[in-house]
Amino acid sequence: QKEVEQNSGPLSVPEGAIASLNCTYSDRGSQSFFWYRQYSGKSPELIMFIYSNGDKEDGRFTAQLNKASQYVSLLIRDSQPSDSATYLCAVISGYSSASKIIFGSGTRLSIRP
Amino acid sequence: DTAVSQTPKYLVTQMGNDKSIKCEQNLGHDTMYWYKQDSKKFLKIMFSYNNKELIINETVPNRFSPKSPDKAHLNLHINSLELGDSAVYFCASSQRLAEPTNEQFFGPGTRLTVL
Numbered sequence: 001q002k003e004v005e006q007n008s009g010p011l012s013v014p015e016g017a018i019a020s021l022n023c024t025y026s027d028r029g030s031q032s033f034f035w036y037r038q039y040s041g042k043s044p045e046l047i048m049f050i051y052s053n054g055d056k057e058d059g060r061f062t063a064q065l066n067k068a069s070q071y072v073s074l075l076i077r078d079s080q081p082s083d084s085a086t087y088l089c090a091v092i093s094g095y096s097s098a099s100k101i102i103f104g105s106g107t108r109l110s111i112r113p
Numbered sequence: 114d115t116a117v118s119q120t121p122k123y124l125v126t127q128m129g130n131d132k133s134i135k136c137e138q139n140l141g142h143d144t145m146y147w148y149k150q151d152s153k154k155f156l157k158i159m160f161s162y163n164n165k166e167l168i169i170n171e172t173v174p175n176r177f178s179p180k181s182p183d184k185a186h187l188n189l190h191i192n193s194l195e196l197g198d199s200a201v202y203f204c205a206s207s208q209r210l211a212e213p214t215n216e217q218f219f220g221p222g223t224r225l226t227v228l
Contacts, residue, residue, distance in 0.1 A: 043221055
């Protein structure tokens with residue numbers, strides 16, 4: 001079982017709709033959860049992080065965390081063509097010096113006009 | 114005022130050669146990383162350094178040797194390049210290891226092609 005799993009997509013969503021991206025993780029000790037966006041040929045950039053159960057909103061983006069079910073999701077409201085990218089879920093377990101961030105393989109999102 | 118920079122951006126070389134990739138960050142961060150992203154976009158950590166000290170060394174072949182002359186620089190040297198080394202290599206930095214946020218700031222990447 002992969003440590004962080006995402007549906008590779010592509011996920012096609014009409015402009016203006018809500019895009020829903022999901023991620024599951026295997027380590028119950030995971031503490032921090034991140035969503036990175038990566039445009040084709042570019043480097044990943046952080047969109048949001050979350051470490052408490054529940055929802056966290058930032059503009060059009062909402063991250064949702066459910067530690068009991070070991071999943072984290074990202075909702076993008078009012079989807080725009082500029083949201084078309086690969087979204088990488090990432091997880092950190094623990095806060096020791098040996099903690100490392102583990103990425104999922106990403107979900108490719110395509111917003112159709 | 115680039116935050117994390119890498120050179121070169123593209124690297125095309127023959128099998129068996131030795132090559133280096135350089136990385137520098139001007140964010141004042143303590144921790145730096147090397148990641149490899151394969152053709153399927155899977156981003157996997159290779160090494161992390163905290164204040165010039167090696168912290169994480171994933172199961173990476175010995176042909177890969179990182180060097181951190183100071184906490185603002187982390188270079189990657191690769192010996193005897195193989196076809197399977199072809200990938201995009203990202204350098205990244207973060208403020209500190211043991212933090213809940215621990216946002217990673219990525220460099221632009223180095224696309225390595227081994228022929």
